[in-house]
Amino acid sequence: MADPDYPPDGSHCSIGRICVTIGCFLSSKECLTSASQLSEVELIAAARAGRQDAFAEIVERYSGTVYNLALRLMNNPQEAEDVMQETFISAFRALDRFQERSQLSTWLYRIAYNAALMRLRKRRVPVQSLDEPRETEDGELMPRQLVDWTTMPDELVLSKEFRGTLDAALASLPESLRSVFVLRDIEGLSTAETAAVLGLTETNAKVRLHRARLALRERLATYLMPRLADVRQTPAGVGAGR
Amino acid sequence: MLCKEMLGSLSDYIDGDLEAQLCAEIEQHMAGCGKCRVVVDTLNKTVSLYREHGHEPVPPEAKDRLYAVLKLDCPQSGRES
Numbered sequence: 542m543a544d545p546d547y548p549p550d551g552s553h554c555s556i557g558r559i560c561v562t563i564g565c566f567l568s569s570k571e572c573l574t575s576a577s578q579l580s581e582v583e584l585i586a587a588a589r590a591g592r593q594d595a596f597a598e599i600v601e602r603y604s605g606t607v608y609n610l611a612l613r614l615m616n617n618p619q620e621a622e623d624v625m626q627e628t629f630i631s632a633f634r635a636l637d638r639f640q641e642r643s644q645l646s647t648w649l650y651r652i653a654y655n656a657a658l659m660r661l662r663k664r665r666v667p668v669q670s671l672d673e674p675r676e677t678e679d680g681e682l683m684p685r686q687l688v689d690w691t692t693m694p695d696e697l698v699l700s701k702e703f704r705g706t707l708d709a710a711l712a713s714l715p716e717s718l719r720s721v722f723v724l725r726d727i728e729g730l731s732t733a734e735t736a737a738v739l740g741l742t743e744t745n746a747k748v749r750l751h752r753a754r755l756a757l758r759e760r761l762a763t764y765l766m767p768r769l770a771d772v773r774q775t776p777a778g779v780g781a782g783r
Numbered sequence: 784m785l786c787k788e789m790l791g792s793l794s795d796y797i798d799g800d801l802e803a804q805l806c807a808e809i810e811q812h813m814a815g816c817g818k819c820r821v822v823v824d825t826l827n828k829t830v831s832l833y834r835e836h837g838h839e840p841v842p843p844e845a846k847d848r849l850y851a852v853l854k855l856d857c858p859q860s861g862r863e864s
Binding site for chain 1: 787790791793794795818821822824825826827828829830832833834836837838839840841842845846848849850852853855856857858
């Protein structure tokens with residue numbers, strides 16, 4: 542006779558009949574619903590109850606940002622992968638202690654950030670750039686490059702070399718600016734969540750974001766101006782990028 | 784408003800986080816200052832370029848290895864890691 546407390550065929554629940562044995566406390570929704578449809582709170586409850594698909598769903602939802610943050614901080618795909626693995630191993634081991642005072646995403650990204658920082662400290666090399674924007678007397682950054690490069694040909698934007706320039710410009714920023722820029726502008730976190738991940742005040746996160754943007758604007762302008770001059774001098778108008 | 788006075792507010796301006804009064808002052812300044820107009824436009828372009836091209840996805844083989852380390856089934860491959 543079918544037991545009403547768990548799915549008759551076990552197909553929706555990865556731990557099946559053991560639910561009853563261990564006294565699973567999931568609501569019927571958490572037990573029966575596909576993990577991809579669960580809210581964050583429900584997903585955490587399902588993972589704590591041992592649902593394998595809930596752990597997998599956490600990986601699916603958050604590994605992209607974890608990896609990109611790690612990659613941009615480490616500038617090394619192998620180390621980024623190591624940080625990503627460390628992050629999820631640590632998080633899953635500690636999931637029972639996660640108190641849900643922050644979002645799960647914030648907690649995961651903070652674990653990733655700390656793991657990356659620990660690695661960076663072991664191989665700390667100061668990053669200096671000749672293209673740092675100048676600071677004015679009141680501490681603002683005064684732009685140097687004042688040529689409009691916003692109308693770039695598609696060929697240039699889509700080129701592998703330009704993508705490499707975007708990566709290199711970002712990599713040349715100090716870690717304190719890079720981390721804010723990656724989370725806020727690339728990964729689309731709010732200012733509040735970015736600040737929470739990095740342990741900053743929102744005001745400080747905004748200041749760092751602004752400095753990062755200004756510095757990147759300078760670097761891209763330095764790269765693009767001679768190439769745009771080439772393009773403008775070429776009769777065909779395109780294809781002259783070096 | 785002087786050029787350097789508006790410089791510190793440009794990120795808030797392009798994010799739409801500024802009060803209407805300050806926005807209007809910046810726009811009034813830019814209408815008569817080509818250099819500041821260029822800085823705002825190129826700052827905006829910088830952000831949009833990274834939003835479009837800055838996210839590097841997890842390589843599939845790295846995702847497979849992550850699932851294997853975590854001893855989880857990879858939902859995309861449909862095979863046990």
